[in-house]
Amino acid sequence: MTTTPPDGPPVPVRVVLPDGQELTARxxxxxxTPRGWLYEVGLPAYRNTEDGDVQAAEYRVWVRAPEHVQPVDGVSYDMVPTERLPPPSAVREVLGPxxxxxxxxxxxxxxGPGGTVLHAVDxxxxxxxxxxxxxxxxLDVAxxxxxxxxxxxxAAAELDPVLRGFDRIDGG
Incomplete structure (x- = not known):
């Protein structure tokens, strides 16, 4: 993963709450991530202190983008610390998932009749x-x-060589 270092204070962003309300967060x-982008946002909140007072606070949470996060017009997000997945390997691109x-x-x-069968999970x-x-x-079951x-x-092509030896793959 590559990470962009923080170069300043957090920037404003609009967060869409579960009930549809929008508020500005940091x-x-x-x-x-493999499932898409997550944004760590600081939502404004209040908290009670031990002496019974109330003070401003921030609740930080990771939310899914773009479903829960919208940009604020005129704000640049270039300096936000960003972790990116490494590019897929050439081998993975050729072989597929x-x-x-x-x-x-x-x-x-x-x-029914015909016996018990061992399958790949997919x-x-x-x-x-x-x-x-x-x-x-x-392998024990097979x-x-x-x-x-x-x-x-x-399953046969994948497990047979392990069960019977790799020298039999070429038909020998």
Whole structure:
């Protein structure tokens, strides 16, 4: 992640509250996440002191942008500390997104005759809400008699070399 250092006081920003009200807050930082941008804003508030007095305060919270944050006309946000995600690697761009990890067991009773099948977690044939098996447990299950590895999702192609040895991949 890259971070822009703070170069001054926070800048004003409009925050949209859950009930639709808008108020001006102070923007402290921005952060890019895999799910989008988050902005750390300071909302004006009051708090009670220990001696029973009331004083101005600020409540800081991370909110989603642009859903909950709007710019103030004429304000520059160039100097706001900003954390950005690193650019995607060339390998990830070529290969695309990774498959979710884990394996799912479809028991014989779920599919009628034909045995029990081990699927990758994202297989369209995998049962919904089945317990997720880590690789080690999936390998143990795959070695049991009567277990078939799904060829639709690639479970067979991915687990067979580990179970039977990588020298058999080339057909030998």
């Amino acid at each position: 923007l402290w930082a921005r952060r890019e 990774r498959r979710p990890s884990g394996w799912v067991l479809q028991k014989a009773g779920d599919r 297989c369209t044939e995998a049962p919904q809400n089945a317990p997720l098996l880590p690789l080690e447990r999936a 070695e049991q008699p009567g277990i078939r590895l799904c060829s639709l999702c690639g």
